[in-house]
Amino acid sequence: xxxxxxSVKRVEDRRFTTGKGQYTDDIKLPNMTYAYILRSPYxxxxxxxxxxxxxxxxxxxxxxxxxxxxxxxxxxxxxxQVNFKNGDVMKEPKHPLIAHERVLHVGDxxxxxxxxxxxxxxxxxxxxxxxxxxxxxxVDAFKAVADGAPQVHPEAPNNMAFDWELGNPKxxxxxxxxxxxxxxxxxxxxxxxxxxxxxxxxxxxxYDDAYGRHTLYTSSQNPHLTRLLLSAFVLGLPxxxxxxxxxxxxxxxGSKIFHYTEEALVVYFSHKIGRPIKWTAxxxxxxxxDAHGRDHITKAKMGFDAEGNIVGFQVYTHANMxxxxxxxxxxxxxxxxxxxxxxxxxxxKINVDVTGVFTNTTVVDAYRGAGRPxxxxxxxxxxxxxxxxxxxxxxxxxMQNFIPPFDGVNQEGYATQVALQYDSGNYxxxxxxxxxxxxxxxxxxxxxxxxNGKLVGIGFSTYIEACGIAPSAVVGxxxxxxxxxxxxxxxxxxxxxxxxYTGSHSHGQGHETTFAQIVADKLGIGIDDxxxxxxxxxxVAFGMGTYGSRSLAVGGSAIVKxxxxxxxxxxxxxxxxxxxxPDDLEFGAGKWTVKGSDKSVAFxxxxxxxxVPHNYPEGMEPxxxxxxxxDPANFTYPFGAYIAMVEIDKETGKVDLKRFVAxxxxxxxxxPMIVDGQIHGGLAQGIGQALLEGAIYxxxxxxxxxxYMDYCMPRADDFPSFEIGRQHTPCPHNPLGVKGAGxxxxxxxxxAIVNAxxxxxxxxxxxxxxxxxxxxxxxxxxxxxx
Amino acid sequence: xxxxxxxxxxxxxxxxxVEGRExxxxxxxxxxxxxxxxxxxxxSSCGACTIHMNGQAVKSxxxxxxxxxxxxxxxxxxxxxxxxxxxxxxxFNEEHGLQCGFCTPGIIMTAADFLQNNSNPTEHEIREALExxxxxxxxxxxxxxSIQYAxxxxxx
Numbered sequence: 001x002x003x004x005x006x007s008v009k010r011v012e013d014r015r016f017t018t019g020k021g022q023y024t025d026d027i028k029l030p031n032m033t034y035a036y037i038l039r040s041p042y043x044x045x046x047x048x049x050x051x052x053x054x055x056x057x058x059x060x061x062x063x064x065x066x067x068x069x070x071x072x073x074x075x076x077x078x079x080x081q082v083n084f085k086n087g088d089v090m091k092e093p094k095h096p097l098i099a100h101e102r103v104l105h106v107g108d109x110x111x112x113x114x115x116x117x118x119x120x121x122x123x124x125x126x127x128x129x130x131x132x133x134x135x136x137x138x139v140d141a142f143k144a145v146a147d148g149a150p151q152v153h154p155e156a157p158n159n160m161a162f163d164w165e166l167g168n169p170k171x172x173x174x175x176x177x178x179x180x181x182x183x184x185x186x187x188x189x190x191x192x193x194x195x196x197x198x199x200x201x202x203x204x205x206x207y208d209d210a211y212g213r214h215t216l217y218t219s220s221q222n223p224h225l226t227r228l229l230l231s232a233f234v235l236g237l238p239x240x241x242x243x244x245x246x247x248x249x250x251x252x253x254g255s256k257i258f259h260y261t262e263e264a265l266v267v268y269f270s271h272k273i274g275r276p277i278k279w280t281a282x283x284x285x286x287x288x289x290d291a292h293g294r295d296h297i298t299k300a301k302m303g304f305d306a307e308g309n310i311v312g313f314q315v316y317t318h319a320n321m322x323x324x325x326x327x328x329x330x331x332x333x334x335x336x337x338x339x340x341x342x343x344x345x346x347x348x349k350i351n352v353d354v355t356g357v358f359t360n361t362t363v364v365d366a367y368r369g370a371g372r373p374x375x376x377x378x379x380x381x382x383x384x385x386x387x388x389x390x391x392x393x394x395x396x397x398x399m400q401n402f403i404p405p406f407d408g409v410n411q412e413g414y415a416t417q418v419a420l421q422y423d424s425g426n427y428x429x430x431x432x433x434x435x436x437x438x439x440x441x442x443x444x445x446x447x448x449x450x451x452n453g454k455l456v457g458i459g460f461s462t463y464i465e466a467c468g469i470a471p472s473a474v475v476g477x478x479x480x481x482x483x484x485x486x487x488x489x490x491x492x493x494x495x496x497x498x499x500x501y502t503g504s505h506s507h508g509q510g511h512e513t514t515f516a517q518i519v520a521d522k523l524g525i526g527i528d529d530x531x532x533x534x535x536x537x538x539x540v541a542f543g544m545g546t547y548g549s550r551s552l553a554v555g556g557s558a559i560v561k562x563x564x565x566x567x568x569x570x571x572x573x574x575x576x577x578x579x580x581x582p583d584d585l586e587f588g589a590g591k592w593t594v595k596g597s598d599k600s601v602a603f604x605x606x607x608x609x610x611x612v613p614h615n616y617p618e619g620m621e622p623x624x625x626x627x628x629x630x631d632p633a634n635f636t637y638p639f640g641a642y643i644a645m646v647e648i649d650k651e652t653g654k655v656d657l658k659r660f661v662a663x664x665x666x667x668x669x670x671x672p673m674i675v676d677g678q679i680h681g682g683l684a685q686g687i688g689q690a691l692l693e694g695a696i697y698x699x700x701x702x703x704x705x706x707x708y709m710d711y712c713m714p715r716a717d718d719f720p721s722f723e724i725g726r727q728h729t730p731c732p733h734n735p736l737g738v739k740g741a742g743x744x745x746x747x748x749x750x751x752a753i754v755n756a757x758x759x760x761x762x763x764x765x766x767x768x769x770x771x772x773x774x775x776x777x778x779x780x781x782x783x784x785x786x
Numbered sequence: 787x788x789x790x791x792x793x794x795x796x797x798x799x800x801x802x803x804v805e806g807r808e809x810x811x812x813x814x815x816x817x818x819x820x821x822x823x824x825x826x827x828x829x830s831s832c833g834a835c836t837i838h839m840n841g842q843a844v845k846s847x848x849x850x851x852x853x854x855x856x857x858x859x860x861x862x863x864x865x866x867x868x869x870x871x872x873x874x875x876x877x878f879n880e881e882h883g884l885q886c887g888f889c890t891p892g893i894i895m896t897a898a899d900f901l902q903n904n905s906n907p908t909e910h911e912i913r914e915a916l917e918x919x920x921x922x923x924x925x926x927x928x929x930x931x932s933i934q935y936a937x938x939x940x941x942x
Contacts, residue, residue, distance in 0.1 A: 009879050016887025017875040017894065019822015019862035026821035119807070198826045198834060198888040198922050250824075250888030251922050283827035508886030508923045673882045677928055681885065684925030708831035708920070716916035716926040721909065
């Protein structure tokens with residue numbers, strides 16, 4: 001292998017380091033107009049009247065649109081159906097493109113002003129006169145289901161979107177817990193987070209009257225899915241007349257998976273006014289309109305026998321959905337959460353019970369990890385807390401409860417109590433490596449010896465996640481309204497250069513490099529001879545996009561399928577040229593050779609022959625160009641072990657992260673440098689949740705920290721350099737043996753940090769079970785001093 | 787209120803009539819189509835818009851174009867000289883200091899100014915120097931390494 005397994009430098013970097021990247025807001029079309037969206041300042045209100053006349057009269061204003069103008073088109077749809085326990089379909093109220101008669105969260109669209117410049121549009125918005133009648137707001141998911149709470153949607157009594165459970169019957173879990181020698185209980189909040197991709201969302205709609213075609217440029221993780229939803233569900237446009245382009249996209253982390261109202265609005269109204277319309281969010285708009293993440297209120301109980309083996313696990317969660325159901329929202333606290341309750345352990349009885357709740361807040365959907373960080377946070381917090389309560393070492397408690405190693409080939413996959421079949425795993429392996437890398441016993445000695453006004457704590461987290469999303473039939477049976485396969489076209493040009501069209505969108509993950517490494521190696525050509533194309537529905541026939549750590553496991557596998565078809569046809573052409581049987585040929589180093597001879601023909605000669613088919617196999621079609629769709633057989637299951645060491649200032653309560661040790665097993669690795677980068681970024685986001693971040697709503701539904709002056713974004717000096725390593729347990733069911741690395745760091749890191757702080761406090765005699773995240777100095781100080 | 791201003795941008799003199807409220811970042815992006823300078827926030831917190839004005843790193847979202855009248859401005863597009871990448875541009879590629887690339891121009895411009903004043907920084911000094919720049923992708927780990935790479939190269 002020339003490229004696979006090597007840290008090949010990224011081919012995409014040059015355009016970004018020289019300022020030549022092209023993000024949506026960088027695009028300027030002839031005759032373009034600019035939109036500003038007037039948004040609700042109230043969490044819940046009736047709109048009695050909107051007067052747009054003064055805004056319309058302003059110089060440079062092209063049009064002003066309100067809910068009245070879109071009341072007959074569709075709302076943005078939800079792509080995943082979860083049923084109530086009694087079998088009823090979840091409540092799914094319409095999410096209109098612009099609010100009509102009532103607004104349901106701060107930031108809800110009220111009017112769109114289109115003008116000759118951004119500043120005119122913004123000025124004109126001040127002249128739109130809206131008569132609101134403010135109503136009480138439902139904010140907290142737990143309080144919102146109580147009788148008498150303000151109702152977000154009349155069709156959803158008690159604000160319930162759905163209720164749901166998974167696992168063993170509750171009675172069986174209760175019985176197991178009643179026989180337990182020790183029970184660890186924890187009630188906690190997994191706080192709401194804001195994804196904060198550095199590029200604010202942006203969308204440009206452009207209608208071409210000559211061809212009757214709509215183009216949408218948008219900062220999206222999945223342009224094809226946006227095209228499908230926009231065409232089929234929202235605007236009723238013919239899909240073949242809609243082009244969606246996601247050019248360079250400045251980060252997503254989940255928040256750019258979803259189809260947003262602004263995308264449909266610029267498409268719809270650019271047709272109406274006959275000019276392109278660009279809308280770009282200001283950061284304060286991003287805070288109140290990008291889908292948020294997490295926001296669970298949970299009560300959990302884990303039981304152990306006298307030896308410390310887990311015997312039962314019961315979980316109750318209220319998950320805040322926000323004001324509407326965003327694209328994948330119902331899946332996050334159910335099939336991406338409840339299914340992870342097995343963790344890495346042999347727990348025999350598990351039940352998880354979830355209530356999805358509407359509130360007058362910004363929608364909540366997938367954010368890096370999506371459901372799996374929430375599951376991991378709970379399980380891993382319980383494990384460290386149980387170890388403290390039972391006087392056991394947290395690493396040993398895990399070791400004794402781990403599912404034994406299995407490779408998924410010689411040993412079967414592990415069937416969990418919560419609907420999944422883990423593919424392959426060696427959980428003891430990653431923990432042992434982490435203990436070695438950390439120098440665990442010295443770390444404990446250092447903890448005991450520290451006495452300079454600081455408390456030192458050590459926290460663990462061993463995680464598993466289900467990613468490589470996902471087998472279509474399986475997710476279909478669980479409520480997905482889409483398939484979750486991926487497509488790839490591999491076009492070999494006559495000169496032997498290769499263009500790959502992938503449905504996996506890259507917005508930082510480095511697909512243009514990693515995918516090229518695979519293709520170059522498999523075809524025995526140089527990496528410079530491969531170009532990866534993504535993000536444009538006119539160039540890439542179909543795609544399901546990038547999320548759920550799926551690009552390499554699913555998108556990469558689709559590329560491998562197409563490459564294999566190229567090689568199969570190429571072998572037939574080569575055999576014809578060599579006057580041999582294809583069975584007698586072997587392919588390597590970019591040429592087909594007759595086995596046991598020096599007769600060979602190069603890849604470039606075969607590709608040229610395919611397009612100049614003069615001396616050619618009879619009956620064979622010309623060309624060397626194949627498309628494939630790959631639908632995975634199972635999810636993939638990366639896992640890992642993390643150890644955090646923190647120092648707490650006794651005077652101030654400030655937590656200082658001293659060391660973070662991470663061993664991840666993401667299966668085979670194509671580009672170690674890029675995987676390291678994915679882990680680093682995930683760790684930072686997970687640590688950010690533990691120590692710094694959290695969206696705060698007041699009781700009126702106002703997001704009171706909706707700016708970078710108020711929401712604590714992680715900065716460079718909040719972290720040490722990370723100490724990371726890997727184990728490689730191949731995925732047994734995809735051709736690359738890869739599992740996915742995008743979310744791992746974010747899933748595993750949060751509980752390790754909180755566990756480390758709790759450990760420090762216990763060692764100092766404060767037997768605190770929980771501190772609410774983020775662990776601000778004030779909260780930690782109070783925990784030490786109460 | 788409009789003003790005629792002249793700014794030297796990447797060595798080229800640019801004379802335009804601007805509104806009094808026009809921000810330097812909008813001047814660069816909208817009038818000159820220098821879209822390598824990005825807007826990531828509205829509170830001058832994120833640093834994506836960092837450029838050099840008269841040799842110092844500044845956030846171009848917190849300066850009016852009119853205030854830059856007569857100034858010499860360098861943007862990310864003007865950092866490479868005679869086709870040779872700046873050591874930081876090279877370092878970010880060598881050490882995988884970027885993922886989505888959105889914050890990258892601002893971080894490189896901040897770091898270029900920093901290294902002019904501290905040619906042999908410690909890791910801690912680098913992390914402190916980056917306080918005004920957000921990156922959501924990298925966890926800053928490889929950004930630090932990229933800046934260390936450039937420092938070493940510039941000292942060689």
